[in-house]
Amino acid sequence: MDGKIVLHLYVTGGTFPSENARANLKRLCQERLGGCCQIRVIDVLEQSELAETHKIIATPTLLKLSPKPSRRIIGDLSDSDKVIAGLGLCIDKLQADQEEE
C-alpha cells in the first residue's frame, strides 16, 4: 500500500482547461504511473469549502496527498514531463516495486 498515489484534482465545472486536465491526468496515470493512482476529481463550484480547506486558488490544481511530501501543480497538466517532475515521485523505484510484485 506504500506505493499508493493519492491525487486530488480541483476543477471548475466543464471548462476547457478542466476537461483537458481530467483527460491528461487519466492518461498520465495509466502511461507513466503504472495505473496505481487513486484519483478524486473535485468541482469547486459544488464544493467550495473543500477548496477553502486546501486553499486552492487556481484551477485546475492537482494535489498529491500521498506519498508525502504533498505537492501542488496548477494548469491543465498538458506538460507531462513537468507534471511527473513536479509530483516528485521516484518513478524508477515505483516501477521496480511493481516488477517485484
Added chain:
Amino acid sequence: MNAIIEKLPTGIPGFDSVAQNGLPKGRTTLVAGSAGSGKTVFAAQFLSEGILKYDEPGVFVTFEESPDDICRNIVSLGWDVPQWQREGKWVFVDASPQTEQETIVAGAYDLGALLARIEGAIRRIGAKRVAMDSLGAIFSRFDDQSGIRSELFRIAATLRGIKVTAVMTAERTEEHGDITRYGVEEFVADNVIILRNALDAEKRRRTLEILKFRGTNHHKGEFPFTIIPGEGIVVIPLSSLELKQKSSDIRITSGNTVLDEMCGGGFFRDSIILVSGATGTGKTLISTEFISGAVKQGERCLLFAFEESREQLFRNAIGWGRDFKRMENEGYLKVICVYPEVAGLEDHFIKMKTEIEAFKPHRVAIDSLSALERVSTAKGFREFIIALTSFIKHEEITGLFTSTAPTLLGGATITETHISTITDSIILLRYLEMNSEMRRGLTVLKMRGSMHDKSIRQFTIDNTGMHVGEPFHNISGILAGRPVHVETVEDFCKLGRLLKGTE
C-alpha cells in the same frame, strides 16, 4: 446604462462625506497606495464598519498576509474579528502564499477556484461587502500577468452580478505616478481611491483622494486622514463642511465691557475670533476674560492650551482675579493642556473634535493656535484651521483663537495669514515703545457684519484683569511696530501761540 448609481455608506468616519454618501453600490473600487499608506486598514474597516453600523456581513480575501496576521494587526484598532468569525459575520478567504508548498505550473489555468471560494463564502454568510487585499501579491505569484488581470476583471464582474460592493487594494511604487504597479486599474476599476503617506518637510502626512467614481459624484482633491487606535481611519473632510455654516446675529460678551463696545456690542455667537500679538501682550488674558465672561452667563467653555501647563494657566487666571478651578468644579469649564509635539495635526484635530462633541461647550478657546504650526506643514496647517473652524461654526460654538507673533513689535503671524479670511473678527495686540516706556495697545481690526471702533486703545493689566483705556492720540505706525508722534494742526496753533508769547 444611464441608471443612477446608488451609493453604499461605508461607515468610515469622514469618508462618506468626501465620497458623497459612500462607495458606488454593487461595484468594485480599487484602493491604491504605497507601502504603509493604510490600504489594509481601509479594506478591513470597510468590512468592520459594515458589521458594526449596518449589520452587513463581509468577506475578506487575503492574498498577502495570513488571516491570523491580519486579525492580530486589526484587533488593536478595536475590531473583534475572531468574535465576528464565530458569529458568521466575517469570513476569510485565505489566498495567501502557502510557504510549505511550491506551486508548479504545467499548462493553462485560471482563478476559477478562487472565484468559487469567494462566491461560496458570500453565499454562506449572506455577505454584502467584500475586501480583497492586496492584488500585488497574487501578481508576483503567477507568471501570466495578463491572464491574472482578466481573471480579476472576471471576479469584479461576478461580484457586480451578485450585487456585492467590493474594495480591492493594490500597491503603488511611488506617491505620484502610475496608479498601480500591475496596471490593474484599467481592468477592474471604474472607481479608484488613492491613499498617500507622503513625507513633506520631515513630517508624514496621510491623505486620501478619490480619483474617479464612474458615473457618480465625489469631492475632488486630497483629504487628510489619520489612523486612530480603537477607531481606525478617520478622514477629515474639508470643503465638504464649509457650506453649511449658518450665521447668527446674536451678540455675546467678550468678557470685557470696553472691548464689547469696541466690537459694536460684543462678538457674534458662532463666530471665530482671532487674537494676535507678540508674547506677553495679553492674549492669554483675553482668552481668560472670554471664558469668565461666558461662565458668568452660565455658558460652558472648553479651553485647549498648547503653550502652558494647567498649573501655569490656573495661576495666571488667579492673578487676574479669575478662578478656573472653581469654574471647572462647577462644570462650566474644561481645560485641556496638550503639548503640540505629542501628536500629528490630524490627531489633534480628531481629539479636539471628540472633546468638543463630549463637553458640548458654548465657547471654545485655543491658546495658542500658532503653537500647532510647529507640528505641521503649511498646507496641513491651513487644512487643519479650515476643518476646525468649519466644525466649530457648524456646532454653533463661538471660537476664540490666539496667535503668537514672532516679533515683539508689529509683525503678522503665519496663523494670521492662513486664518484671517476665515475669521469673523480679528483683535490685534501690540507693544508700543513710547517715551522710553513699553505700553500695550489693542485694536479691533475686523468685525464682520458690524460697525466697530477703529481706534487703537491703550490698555493696562492688573489683578482684576484687563482695563482698556483711551485711544492713542497723535501716534501713527503702531501696527507696523514703529510708533511716530504726529504733529496735528492743533499742535501748530499751540506752537504759534507760544511763539507769539500769548501763552
